Amino acid sequence: MGEEKAESYLYKLEAVLEKGRLLTVVVIAQTDERAFSSAENNLLRHTIAPPHIKELSLVEKKPLGRQGVGYVVETSTFA
Amino acid sequence: MAERKQWKWAADPSLNKMEFTKLEKDGLDVIEAIVNIYSKEGFASIESSDMDRFKWAGVYQQRPKDGHFMMRVRIPGGILNSEQARVLANIAEDYGRDLVDVTTRQAVQFHWLTVESLADIFDRLASAGLSSFEACGDCPRQIMGNPLAGIDPHEVLDTRPIVAELEKFFLLNRDFSNLPRKYKISVSANIHNAAHAQINDLAFTPAKKAMAGEEVIGFHVWVGGGLSAKPYLAKQLDVFVRPEEVVKVAAGVTTLFRDFGYRQKRTHARLKFLVADWGPEKFKEQLMELVGELEPGGIDLTSGWNGGYFYGIHEQRQAGLYYAGLSVPVGRMNAGELNELARLADEYGDGTIGTCNTQNVLIRNIPEAKVAAFRNEPMIVKRFKLQPNTFVGYAVSCTGTEYCNLAIVETKERMRSLAHYLDDTVVLETPLRIHMIGCPNSCGQRQIADIGLQGALVKTSNGMVEAFDIYVGGTLEEPQFNRKLNARITVDRLGPFLAQLITLYKADRQEGEPYWRYVERVGLSHIQAQVDAILQPA
Numbered sequence: 217m218g219e220e221k222a223e224s225y226l227y228k229l230e231a232v233l234e235k236g237r238l239l240t241v242v243v244i245a246q247t248d249e250r251a252f253s254s255a256e257n258n259l260l261r262h263t264i265a266p267p268h269i270k271e272l273s274l275v276e277k278k279p280l281g282r283q284g285v286g287y288v289v290e291t292s293t294f295a
Numbered sequence: 296m297a298e299r300k301q302w303k304w305a306a307d308p309s310l311n312k313m314e315f316t317k318l319e320k321d322g323l324d325v326i327e328a329i330v331n332i333y334s335k336e337g338f339a340s341i342e343s344s345d346m347d348r349f350k351w352a353g354v355y356q357q358r359p360k361d362g363h364f365m366m367r368v369r370i371p372g373g374i375l376n377s378e379q380a381r382v383l384a385n386i387a388e389d390y391g392r393d394l395v396d397v398t399t400r401q402a403v404q405f406h407w408l409t410v411e412s413l414a415d416i417f418d419r420l421a422s423a424g425l426s427s428f429e430a431c432g433d434c435p436r437q438i439m440g441n442p443l444a445g446i447d448p449h450e451v452l453d454t455r456p457i458v459a460e461l462e463k464f465f466l467l468n469r470d471f472s473n474l475p476r477k478y479k480i481s482v483s484a485n486i487h488n489a490a491h492a493q494i495n496d497l498a499f500t501p502a503k504k505a506m507a508g509e510e511v512i513g514f515h516v517w518v519g520g521g522l523s524a525k526p527y528l529a530k531q532l533d534v535f536v537r538p539e540e541v542v543k544v545a546a547g548v549t550t551l552f553r554d555f556g557y558r559q560k561r562t563h564a565r566l567k568f569l570v571a572d573w574g575p576e577k578f579k580e581q582l583m584e585l586v587g588e589l590e591p592g593g594i595d596l597t598s599g600w601n602g603g604y605f606y607g608i609h610e611q612r613q614a615g616l617y618y619a620g621l622s623v624p625v626g627r628m629n630a631g632e633l634n635e636l637a638r639l640a641d642e643y644g645d646g647t648i649g650t651c652n653t654q655n656v657l658i659r660n661i662p663e664a665k666v667a668a669f670r671n672e673p674m675i676v677k678r679f680k681l682q683p684n685t686f687v688g689y690a691v692s693c694t695g696t697e698y699c700n701l702a703i704v705e706t707k708e709r710m711r712s713l714a715h716y717l718d719d720t721v722v723l724e725t726p727l728r729i730h731m732i733g734c735p736n737s738c739g740q741r742q743i744a745d746i747g748l749q750g751a752l753v754k755t756s757n758g759m760v761e762a763f764d765i766y767v768g769g770t771l772e773e774p775q776f777n778r779k780l781n782a783r784i785t786v787d788r789l790g791p792f793l794a795q796l797i798t799l800y801k802a803d804r805q806e807g808e809p810y811w812r813y814v815e816r817v818g819l820s821h822i823q824a825q826v827d828a829i830l831q832p833a
């Protein structure tokens with residue numbers, strides 16, 4: 217026994233941008249705080265002009281211990 | 296170690312990784328390892344492959360992963376006796392930091408256990424006829440039932456012997472200790488669906504059928520229900536099952552799940568996926584191939600849903616005897632309180648205690664002459680109330696970040712204080728069921744709540760703030776899951792927000808209209824408009 221093992225999680229976050237645009241961001245991190253900052257970094261990398269993030273929320277985390285852990289991200293329909 | 300089964304799926308290379316772990320060594324074998332090795336040599340001695348198997352012993356690592364465990368104890372059908380309650384209280388006191396939780400499937404949960412204590416805990420449980428085995432893991436879990444079985448004026452037969460038989464048949468049965476995934480059974484002959492049939496993998500609900508000129512009381516069978524991220528309501532099979540056939544049919548359904556259930560992906564392994572693929576017709580055919588011919592369905596005896604609530608003092612089936620439905624806010628008590636409950640059960644009742652899927656308890660068989668004194672017991676007046684305030688009385692919560700590794704937010708304490716706040720702020724004389732969960736797994740059964748609250752973390756200029764998504768209109772009365780509103784409410788505004796939302800319902804509702812029915816009548820978009828108005832910056 218002793219200190220907590222640093223376990224990594226696969227995090228799912230939701231970012232609301234201007235005009236109601238919603239982006240789902242998936243990152244690996246060891247803490248909730250780091251999940252947020254990684255998500256922000258990924259959002260920055262994803263856009264040329266810095267995105268105006270109106271709301272950023274963490275909605276799910278899954279331990280990385282098992283192969284195949286993942287999320288389904290619902291986007292738009294093309295029908 | 297018992298002889299290992301040769302399972303026919305063993306040759307399938309596309310099995311998920313956990314399946315290989317289970318094939319290598321049965322989950323139940325971990326019990327021996329815990330008793331003989333791990334409880335003596337400590338946490339560091341635990342083989343990593345065995346850590347997953349701990350679930351078959353009913354034990355899980357709690358958060359933070361620092362060597363402490365949570366344990367779930369089976370309370371078959373939600374009925375235990377005072378002696379068993381005392382044993383549970385003593386375990387909590389000696390090893391579990393004085394904490395006892397009643398769960399949403401009528402089990403009892405401990406926290407803070409160390410591996411060193413487990414062998415002694417198993418012994419103590421066994422000495423009282425209790426067990427934590429297979430309370431977690433890919434096996435038949437705690438059997439849900441009617442905590443009023445045997446005394447219930449609203450039941451059509453006493454299900455206690457049936458639950459006992461099922462428990463005896465499945466517990467530690469190595470024919471069924473390697474299922475594709477967790478497996479949850481519910482048995483109740485209460486006509487108000489006391490054991491939440493539609494959200495279990497296999498459920499038996501009361502039915503009758505005229506057979507050879509005689510009316511037979513038995514069961515209808517539901518398969519494939521479950522919540523978590525992809526909730527699914529169980530489907531009814533067109534069969535009528537006599538009481539003496541329940542074990543046979545349960546064995547058949549479980550065999551179908553074991554042999555045909557999907558083992559390639561754990562996320563696609565619950566019985567609901569097989570049922571959704573086959574449909575109830577094919578499922579019935581396959582079942583009859585295993586267990587023989589079954590009668591087509593009879594007449595459903597279920598009418599409505601009591602939500603699993605039994606507050607107050609009520610007449611039993613037996614004249615002159617009463618049961619008392621008590622409130623345990625969010626299911627949490629300490630050892631002293633559980634001991635006191637045992638004393639009350641002995642002194643006033645027949646020593647039996649019921650655990651409810653609403654995280655509450657009840658005391659059975661109180662003679663009329665003792666009812667008045669019972670009402671005046673300080674514990675009943677102050678703590679386990681007969682008539683709790685509306686919101687405290689109808690609040691359910693999962694474990695949350697306090698002990699759960701998957702949680703995103705704190706839940707239990709928050710739900711408790713939120714319920715108190717609402718009781719102080721809104722006067723509502725009718726039940727409004729609020730369920731709070733800390734992540735999408737939905738241990739607190741968010742989907743069937745009038746108002747479901749699911750945790751999220753929001754980044755604000757002041758750092759991370761806990762928040763909740765709001766879902767409305769869940770019920771098992773006319774079974775439907777609640778639906779999400781477009782509103783993520785940070786905890787500082789959650790109380791006032793809900794108070795406003797509920798006040799609007801109070802003003803708009805028709806006489807006696809429960810919240811879920813109101814949601815259906817006014818429509819989700821109407822409620823969303825109300826939410827938008829509440830959230831409008833002043």
Ligand code: HEM
Pocket residue numbers: 355356357358365396397398399400404477494520521522523524565692693694698699700701736737738739740
């Ligand atoms: C350490 C704490 C816990 C952990 C890690 C945990 C984990 C989980 C997971 C992963 C699921 C989803 C299972 C699936 O996908 O089928 C689940 C579901 C569930 N759990 Fe828990 N749980 C915990 C505590 C509890 C407690 C305290 C209760 C009872 C109050 C509970 C009752 C349930 C129920 C009723 C479900 C819904 C199952 C269904 O119908 O699909 N769990 N839990």
Ligand code: SF4
Pocket residue numbers: 693694695696699700701702703732733734735736737738739
């Ligand atoms: S719902 Fe999620 S947070 Fe709550 S106890 Fe279950 S797994 Fe943990």
